[in-house]
Amino acid sequence: MSTILYYSPNYIRPTIPVCLAQYFKSDIQCVDIASDMENFAKDFPLKKCPVLINRETGLYLTEAIAVYNYIIKTFCKDPEEIKKLLGCNVSEQSEVLRWESLSVSDFVNREFMYLAPLLGFIPYDADASSKAKKDFEVAVQIYEDRLKDHQFLVGNHITLADLCASGSFFFGFNFAFDEKWSQQYPNITRWYKEVTKSPYVSGFFSDKKQCKQFPQPPK
Ligand SMILES: N[C@@H](CCC(=O)N[C@@H](CS)C(=O)NCC(=O)O)C(=O)O
Numbered sequence: 001m002s003t004i005l006y007y008s009p010n011y012i013r014p015t016i017p018v019c020l021a022q023y024f025k026s027d028i029q030c031v032d033i034a035s036d037m038e039n040f041a042k043d044f045p046l047k048k049c050p051v052l053i054n055r056e057t058g059l060y061l062t063e064a065i066a067v068y069n070y071i072i073k074t075f076c077k078d079p080e081e082i083k084k085l086l087g088c089n090v091s092e093q094s095e096v097l098r099w100e101s102l103s104v105s106d107f108v109n110r111e112f113m114y115l116a117p118l119l120g121f122i123p124y125d126a127d128a129s130s131k132a133k134k135d136f137e138v139a140v141q142i143y144e145d146r147l148k149d150h151q152f153l154v155g156n157h158i159t160l161a162d163l164c165a166s167g168s169f170f171f172g173f174n175f176a177f178d179e180k181w182s183q184q185y186p187n188i189t190r191w192y193k194e195v196t197k198s199p200y201v202s203g204f205f206s207d208k209k210q211c212k213q214f215p216q217p218p219k
């Protein structure tokens with residue numbers, strides 16, 4: 001029985017792990033949680049994904065960063081490519097982990113808390129929304145500042161830091177970040193367009209379009 005990667009097309013964090021499982025032609029079976037909820041919930045009581053499980057070998061992983069690490073180190077057969085993606089030395093590896101962690105935790109949480117009420121995914125509250133906007137702006141500015149004088153988040157080529165972050169930014173670019181937003185964040189926009197063309201993830205991103213209009217608060 002092959003390893004299962006549980007994902008949902010409605011969730012942000014599993015997007016890039018699914019891309020990588022496919023890019024490396026792994027034998028991982030990507031299973032939508034909606035189609036196997038009983039087993040998923042039994043094995044993963046937090047009901048969060050991405051997660052990996054192999055019920056025969058005992059492989060059991062939660063947390064996006066652990067899932068990324070497993071997929072790349074198990075299915076990428078070229079040691080040089082692994083170094084390029086995960087960093088060549090301790091300093092680069094630590095930086096890649098830093099951006100991975102920021103992207104799947106504080107950044108994506110703040111992005112969701114800001115945008116989800118505007119999109120009607122969760123109830124809207126004006127005071128909470130104004131705080132969420134400020135919180136998000138603090139987080140997004142960290143990327144804009146970094147990308148002002150760096151082509152990529154770490155080093156001078158695409159690493160897992162960029163791929164992972166692009167998955168978190170997809171939620172924004174898909175549902176909210178219009179051209180006006182891009183004018184305010186030109187470096188993120190330039191970087192996002194470049195990273196999403198990378199062969200690691202282009203299969204997913206090639207038919208995706210930038211949002212036309214930033215969502216407005218409900219009247
Ligand atoms: N700490 C976990 C968080 C995973 C997570 O929150 N995933 C979201 C999807 S992007 C989820 O499954 N949410 C479902 C829920 O909260 O019920 C990780 O880094 O993987």
